[in-house]
Amino acid sequence: MADGPRLICASADLTEGGAGIRFEVQWYGETAPAFAIRFRGQVRAYINRCAHVPVELDWQEGAFFDADQRFLICATHGATYEPLTGVCVLGPCRGRRLVPIEIDEVGGEIFLRASG
Numbered sequence: 001m002a003d004g005p006r007l008i009c010a011s012a013d014l015t016e017g018g019a020g021i022r023f024e025v026q027w028y029g030e031t032a033p034a035f036a037i038r039f040r041g042q043v044r045a046y047i048n049r050c051a052h053v054p055v056e057l058d059w060q061e062g063a064f065f066d067a068d069q070r071f072l073i074c075a076t077h078g079a080t081y082e083p084l085t086g087v088c089v090l091g092p093c094r095g096r097r098l099v100p101i102e103i104d105e106v107g108g109e110i111f112l113r114a115s116g
């Protein structure tokens with residue numbers, strides 16, 4: 001069955017390099033944790049699962065950026081990801097990437113794109 005667009009949050013809830021918004025998606029038939037962040041004005045969303053070991057990235061809820069607010073960082077072993085591409089640029093899974101989730105920012109709100 002196809003799912004329609006689903007509201008994740010208001011655009012204003014995602015500040016530049018700030019806390020991410022956690023939500024859940026259906027992924028390969030299971031409910032999986034995901035998150036959205038804003039970087040250089042753009043919103044990106046990924047499955048909340050490190051490319052190194054399948055654990056969640058945030059060291060405390062919503063904390064995905066490093067101290068400089070330049071990269072996403074995994075709390076477990078420090079894998080460092082480009083926010084706009086999800087590619088790991090430093091750490092044990094360098095060259096691998098986060099799983100992207102398609103979202104749309106429309107009318108001041110952020111939606112999970114319809115599937116199916």
Ligand code: FES
Pocket residue numbers: 050051052053054055074075076077078079091092
């Ligand atoms: S689990 Fe993320 S860097 Fe190892």
